[in-house]
Amino acid sequence: MERETLAIAKDLRCAVCQNQPVSESNSDLARDMRAIIREQLEAGKSRDEIVDYFVSRYGNYVLMKPPYDETGALLWLAPVLLLVVMAIGGWVFLRNRKGVDLPPVEPLSKEDRARISAAAAAENENEAQK
Amino acid sequence: MIRRQHLLVPKNITMHSDSISLNLVELGHFAAHLAMIMALIQGLAPILARWLDEPRLSSLSVSASLLVFVLTTIGGATLIHAFVISNFSVEYVAQHSNTLLPMFYKVSALWGAHEGSLYLWVWILTLYTFIVTLRGRTRYPEHLPIILAVQGWLIVGFFGLILFLSSPFERLLPMFPQEGRDLNPILQDPGMVIHPPMLYLGYVGFSVPFAFAITALLTRWKSELWIGLTRRWALIAWGFLTVGIILGGWWAYYELGWGGYWAWDPVENASFMPWLLGTALIHSITVQERRQMLHAWNIFLVISAFALSLLGTFLVRSGVLSSVHAFSVDPGRGLYILAFMVVVLSVSFGIFMRQGRYQQARESINSMMSRESLFIWNNVLFTVACATVMLGTLYPLALDALTGSKITVGAPYFNAVVIPIFLFALLLMGIATQVPWRKARMEKLRSRLLWPSVVGLVTGAAMAIAYWPVHWTGPVGVALAAFVATTIFTDYGRALRQRRAQLAEPLARAAVKTVLGNRRHYGGMIVHLGILVMAIGFVGSGLFRSEITVAMKQGDVVQVGSERIRFDGVDAFSRSNYQTLEGKFTLLNSGRVVTPERRKYPVQEAPTTESGIDSTLLRDVYVVLAEAAGDHWAVHVYVNPLVSFVWNGGIIILLGLFLTLSTRRKSLKQSSPAPKPIETQ
Numbered sequence: 001m002e003r004e005t006l007a008i009a010k011d012l013r014c015a016v017c018q019n020q021p022v023s024e025s026n027s028d029l030a031r032d033m034r035a036i037i038r039e040q041l042e043a044g045k046s047r048d049e050i051v052d053y054f055v056s057r058y059g060n061y062v063l064m065k066p067p068y069d070e071t072g073a074l075l076w077l078a079p080v081l082l083l084v085v086m087a088i089g090g091w092v093f094l095r096n097r098k099g100v101d102l103p104p105v106e107p108l109s110k111e112d113r114a115r116i117s118a119a120a121a122a123e124n125e126n127e128a129q130k
Numbered sequence: 131m132i133r134r135q136h137l138l139v140p141k142n143i144t145m146h147s148d149s150i151s152l153n154l155v156e157l158g159h160f161a162a163h164l165a166m167i168m169a170l171i172q173g174l175a176p177i178l179a180r181w182l183d184e185p186r187l188s189s190l191s192v193s194a195s196l197l198v199f200v201l202t203t204i205g206g207a208t209l210i211h212a213f214v215i216s217n218f219s220v221e222y223v224a225q226h227s228n229t230l231l232p233m234f235y236k237v238s239a240l241w242g243a244h245e246g247s248l249y250l251w252v253w254i255l256t257l258y259t260f261i262v263t264l265r266g267r268t269r270y271p272e273h274l275p276i277i278l279a280v281q282g283w284l285i286v287g288f289f290g291l292i293l294f295l296s297s298p299f300e301r302l303l304p305m306f307p308q309e310g311r312d313l314n315p316i317l318q319d320p321g322m323v324i325h326p327p328m329l330y331l332g333y334v335g336f337s338v339p340f341a342f343a344i345t346a347l348l349t350r351w352k353s354e355l356w357i358g359l360t361r362r363w364a365l366i367a368w369g370f371l372t373v374g375i376i377l378g379g380w381w382a383y384y385e386l387g388w389g390g391y392w393a394w395d396p397v398e399n400a401s402f403m404p405w406l407l408g409t410a411l412i413h414s415i416t417v418q419e420r421r422q423m424l425h426a427w428n429i430f431l432v433i434s435a436f437a438l439s440l441l442g443t444f445l446v447r448s449g450v451l452s453s454v455h456a457f458s459v460d461p462g463r464g465l466y467i468l469a470f471m472v473v474v475l476s477v478s479f480g481i482f483m484r485q486g487r488y489q490q491a492r493e494s495i496n497s498m499m500s501r502e503s504l505f506i507w508n509n510v511l512f513t514v515a516c517a518t519v520m521l522g523t524l525y526p527l528a529l530d531a532l533t534g535s536k537i538t539v540g541a542p543y544f545n546a547v548v549i550p551i552f553l554f555a556l557l558l559m560g561i562a563t564q565v566p567w568r569k570a571r572m573e574k575l576r577s578r579l580l581w582p583s584v585v586g587l588v589t590g591a592a593m594a595i596a597y598w599p600v601h602w603t604g605p606v607g608v609a610l611a612a613f614v615a616t617t618i619f620t621d622y623g624r625a626l627r628q629r630r631a632q633l634a635e636p637l638a639r640a641a642v643k644t645v646l647g648n649r650r651h652y653g654g655m656i657v658h659l660g661i662l663v664m665a666i667g668f669v670g671s672g673l674f675r676s677e678i679t680v681a682m683k684q685g686d687v688v689q690v691g692s693e694r695i696r697f698d699g700v701d702a703f704s705r706s707n708y709q710t711l712e713g714k715f716t717l718l719n720s721g722r723v724v725t726p727e728r729r730k731y732p733v734q735e736a737p738t739t740e741s742g743i744d745s746t747l748l749r750d751v752y753v754v755l756a757e758a759a760g761d762h763w764a765v766h767v768y769v770n771p772l773v774s775f776v777w778n779g780g781i782i783i784l785l786g787l788f789l790t791l792s793t794r795r796k797s798l799k800q801s802s803p804a805p806k807p808i809e810t811q
Binding site (some may be wrong): 002010011013018019020021024025026034059061062064065067071072074076078079083086090098117120121124 | 387388389390393394395396423491494495496497498503506507509510513514517518521522525529533535536537538539540541542543546547551632633677678679739754756757
């Protein structure tokens, strides 16, 4: 019961607080709202019914998560649309910028490897002397 | 909302005349005006030099910028001095300090409210300008005046706001109170002493890349020459912003008493947006440096990141947000910052439109599977994340203004939208570091990613089974963190083996030398590790928190998660500037004690809560005394797993940054042309 109350309280905004859910607020209103949630749960109401009850009293404002309707749809669609647009943009950019492939790189020969090792050793000696 | 109440009828008013004949604050006020005039000269000199065809004039901006910093410092120092000596003839001091306030907080009270915060903003701006001047006189002398001119105009803009609309130098004369109102008690906390300066060092830090970018556009500065300089400044700004944001979370966690550290509050979002674009920037700037691409995009990012810093200041300081941080509501100031932002944006994007074509890419992409390509996907993700946060923050304001209907965009929205983007970013983080510049060989990449993928999948599956049922973000996040961590460690192991195969060195020496020999790379990897540690902390504290609210009387024991906690009563104490009720709770598992408090400051009506926290590496026990009813107390108890990972991750990020920034630029030391780097594959 306590856990369920908390779960519902998390998604409701304490109407008098600054951006705080009912579950986290110490205000009187939040305490009353938690009590109402508990009462309604005890009366056998479902989560949706309880949330609807608060929406009918305070409006969509009490929902921490904006609803998917005419006021909130843009919020949910915009990030997806933007991601698609940016991804296409990124793809087109990469396509257009794509130049000639590099010629295949020859594997290092034995002499090259020896030269690299020598250079590395010399560098290390320099470091040691510092 | 904590509203500032005007001192119309001060409590203890006395008929003081201004007894100090030469008041230092007046001197500071004068210095600030002079600083603004000097900044105007700093901004005008290169323009006049060009207009009058008198190039020597432009060096004026260099000397002016040094003076601006000195004068602004004098102004700031006199304000701090006024706080220290409790000079309540200064309205700002009278409003936000008190003779009983500890010295520590007297000094930091300067940035405890609107006027002083803005002063700190401009002070830091002049500090950055000062450092740019010192470094630039030998390194980029011909571009320095233009850079300083850009910064000069920014300083003028902010001083205009400070001196004419929200002056911290206002006096209450001839009658002033003998005692001040107090600093808002929730700001009397060590976190609040350092959080604002760090955050502002981050925000304002982006003004330096901004000034470089505008200068590069105006002077057609060659990209190889300015981008390396800009990168370091961008990293510094990003680092301060990161530290500032984490400290803000730390403060919220300790001080606000709701058991969490991040609430997607509009003010938090305001600092998070420039961070997101800054993160995109510090990656894409590397592409320009290494592969001569994305020039225009980087300039766009630099301008936008700075614009978002201004937006953050606007949102917090204008009072448009209903939030604990918006201490003042004054439309004049808001309008000014908005207008300032519009001017900065239109001028900089105007310059960008006209001059952008001179900053052009010269190279092309060789393969879709190259580091530069993957960095572009990084930029896509972070830009989308930033735009989403911006949308969610501004949408309720816009909807309210346009239609009057009020909705809430709270944490569940941001978690639902932004966390998946971050999970993609983690995946990309693991792959991109294994892909070389230009072109990856697929079979090599596959073999490099094989083990990390196995480790990641096994870890994620193990976690899903062990904690079932769990929200999907938990196992996916942990799996990705394990995947990335394995790529980092196998990569390091390979480099270490290669080094030891060539040089006969003891293991410890080789281990250190490998890291120090490639500081830029390993600095970045350590920053990535810090992010991973934080991610684990987010999963633990976000998904596995236990909490309970109970009424307890002395001797009661409550069980939360696996912790058993006994309430041992409440004692009253009187401290220097407040009264407190201190509860005592014993954690029966470990025997340790936490002491949450309820404090009452004489000047504030509502008591404030201090949470009692017992912190270990794996979990925090977090106790809040809510209110008394008879001999019972309402008590909130939270058990927050892995919160310490979030703070420790921040420390690791900082270490990585120091390592990255500790490199000297090679070209300055070597006279011979730098050899082509050899890809160690």
